[in-house]
Amino acid sequence: MSSFQVLTTVKELRSYLEEARSAGSSIGLVPTMGFLHEGHASLINASTDQRDVTIVSIYVNPLQFSPDEDFSDYPRDISSDLKLCDKHGTDVVFAPSEEEIKTFFPTTPIHLREVTKTFEGESRPTHFQGVATVVMALFEIVGESHAYFGEKDFQQLTVVKQLVEDHELPIKIVGCATVREEDGLAKSSRNVYLSADERSQSSVLYQALKVGAEAVSRGETSTQIIESLIRETIETSPLAKIDYVGVVDSSSFEIPNKIVTEVRLLVACNFGQARLIDNLPAKKKVGSDH
Numbered sequence: 001m002s003s004f005q006v007l008t009t010v011k012e013l014r015s016y017l018e019e020a021r022s023a024g025s026s027i028g029l030v031p032t033m034g035f036l037h038e039g040h041a042s043l044i045n046a047s048t049d050q051r052d053v054t055i056v057s058i059y060v061n062p063l064q065f066s067p068d069e070d071f072s073d074y075p076r077d078i079s080s081d082l083k084l085c086d087k088h089g090t091d092v093v094f095a096p097s098e099e100e101i102k103t104f105f106p107t108t109p110i111h112l113r114e115v116t117k118t119f120e121g122e123s124r125p126t127h128f129q130g131v132a133t134v135v136m137a138l139f140e141i142v143g144e145s146h147a148y149f150g151e152k153d154f155q156q157l158t159v160v161k162q163l164v165e166d167h168e169l170p171i172k173i174v175g176c177a178t179v180r181e182e183d184g185l186a187k188s189s190r191n192v193y194l195s196a197d198e199r200s201q202s203s204v205l206y207q208a209l210k211v212g213a214e215a216v217s218r219g220e221t222s223t224q225i226i227e228s229l230i231r232e233t234i235e236t237s238p239l240a241k242i243d244y245v246g247v248v249d250s251s252s253f254e255i256p257n258k259i260v261t262e263v264r265l266l267v268a269c270n271f272g273q274a275r276l277i278d279n280l281p282a283k284k285k286v287g288s289d290h
């Protein structure tokens with residue numbers, strides 16, 4: 001296929017995709033809100049490794065922010081984004097205007113399952129409806145493809161998988177592991193909001209998740225005890241304001257009564273202006289029964 005290009009209209013993208021498909025190419029889609037970092041780059045790398053053509057969409061979706069959130073301040077740097085995309089072998093950056101993408105928004109609210117009401121859904125009640133609206137529009141525009149999402153937003157990954165299942169869309173969702181800074185902080189566009197003190201304390205989230213995961217691995221089965229261990233660790237950081245700590249089943253996202261084998265540990269926390277989320281898988285080690 002031809003070299004790196006930036007497209008802003010659906011018409012141009014569809015004509016590109018038509019040509020790619022007629023040449024027998026498989027399509028990878030990486031939806032993003034820009035201000036790209038190594039976390040996004042790992043999704044692009046997965047797509048370029050596995051698919052013939054990689055489309056990276058950049059669209060800061062106003063619908064997934066509530067009025068009191070950081071939509072207008074959300075960091076943007078399109079020229080650095082384009083460099084990163086080009087460097088990692090992206091074929092097309094699709095950067096539509098709101099007018100352009102809006103015509104593809106579903107006209108009625110999307111039915112979302114119960115998973116959208118807890119954790120992120122409880123703290124940000126309109127968030128998943130906003131995510132689903134734009135993701136459905138992108139899936140409609142791009143059509144049959146593999147779409148790459150980060151485990152960093154584990155609840156979002158679950159919601160997107162459910163959307164594909166419920167609407168029988170011709171999309172395969174590929175989840176990619178979280179990319180972290182050296183001290184364990186998950187890379188995020190929002191990390192730029194952190195002051196030096198907040199940044200140095202923010203690695204407590206990863207440390208707390210690890211404390212929880214180690215306890216599960218040793219055979220602790222009580223979700224309450226795991227949650228308390230995570231909370232107590234985060235509370236050693238004076239700048240951390242916990243929003244939630246959770247233990248959920250990795251596939252259903254339901255809260256188990258008791259940890260049987262494998263769960264996902266979740267945290268959301270404010271450090272000053274920055275709202276950070278993170279998660280980690282936790283698995284009971286064989287032979288670790290209490």
Ligand code: AMP
Pocket residue numbers: 031032033034038039040042043148149150151152153176177178179180186187188189
């Ligand atoms: P965003 O631009 O924040 O909407 O993120 C776009 C995609 O990149 C989502 O699927 C995120 O889950 C994923 N992503 C963001 N940060 C990371 C990270 N640190 N590691 C892996 N994937 C990430």
